[in-house]
Amino acid sequence: MNEDRRQILEMLAAGKITAGEAERLIAALESAPATNVGEHSGSVAGITVKTRAKYLRVLVEADEAMTGMKGPTTVNVRVPMQLLRAGVRLASLIPSQAHEKLDEALSRHGVPLTLSQIKPENLEELIDHLEDLTVDVDTNDEGKTKVRVFCE
Amino acid sequence: MIPSFAVIGIQTPEWHMPNLWIPLFLLWIPVILLSPLIFLVLVAIAIAGRTNIWRLIAIFWNILASLRGTDVRVTAEGNHVLVCIL
Numbered sequence: 001m002n003e004d005r006r007q008i009l010e011m012l013a014a015g016k017i018t019a020g021e022a023e024r025l026i027a028a029l030e031s032a033p034a035t036n037v038g039e040h041s042g043s044v045a046g047i048t049v050k051t052r053a054k055y056l057r058v059l060v061e062a063d064e065a066m067t068g069m070k071g072p073t074t075v076n077v078r079v080p081m082q083l084l085r086a087g088v089r090l091a092s093l094i095p096s097q098a099h100e101k102l103d104e105a106l107s108r109h110g111v112p113l114t115l116s117q118i119k120p121e122n123l124e125e126l127i128d129h130l131e132d133l134t135v136d137v138d139t140n141d142e143g144k145t146k147v148r149v150f151c152e
Numbered sequence: 153m154i155p156s157f158a159v160i161g162i163q164t165p166e167w168h169m170p171n172l173w174i175p176l177f178l179l180w181i182p183v184i185l186l187s188p189l190i191f192l193v194l195v196a197i198a199i200a201g202r203t204n205i206w207r208l209i210a211i212f213w214n215i216l217a218s219l220r221g222t223d224v225r226v227t228a229e230g231n232h233v234l235v236c237i238l
Contacts, residue, residue: 082218
């Protein structure tokens with residue numbers, strides 16, 4: 001089984017695409033082997049199949065020299081995107097009278113952010129765009145550290 | 153869908169705890185029994201925060217329902233911690 005076909009079947013198994021979409025993608029693969037099937041999207045006869053990432057992953061690997069702790073340190077976190085969305089909605093419950101104090105405290109700590117300017121719809125948009133985010137940090141200065149942030 | 157199980161595992165170089173499976177669905181029993189009290193607490197929070205009670209309930213329910221799939225594994229100094237919500 002080739003890689004693209006396996007990827008489509010995995011997307012189908014994960015519920016990212018429907019059986020019909022999987023069928024169209026496989027048919028497109030057979031007719032045009034060069035069709036690009038991305039991690040979260042595919043294109044068949046002009047129909048773009050955009051699937052949503054379900055989880056935000058944060059992977060950190062650091063050795064002793066970097067952390068000062070004995071032995072390697074690893075962090076492996078998987079957070080559902082839905083939880084991020086719900087958390088963002090929770091922020092909308094902050095009373096307006098608390099905004100000023102929060103803004104003041106944030107700017108005192110070097111974060112010049114005005115909370116009242118952040119609207120729930122903007123945050124939703126931000127979460128949606130997180131799906132395209134990938135951060136890879138690899139340092140070898142003093143100790144070896146790897147940080148990966150991505151959506152899957 | 154709300155989570156049904158939480159798995160918690162802690163391992164240290166000297167001590168190894170088998171993974172603890174916590175049946176979260178059993179928590180529904182005390183939650184239902186305490187629901188009038190929980191509702192009153194939520195009403196008090198809603199009044200204090202000057203927000204809509206139903207919006208507050210919806211947000212908390214959303215958070216609860218989206219917890220499923222959360223997985224945190226940390227290893228440091230030979231200690232391992234696992235928290236997984238299923």
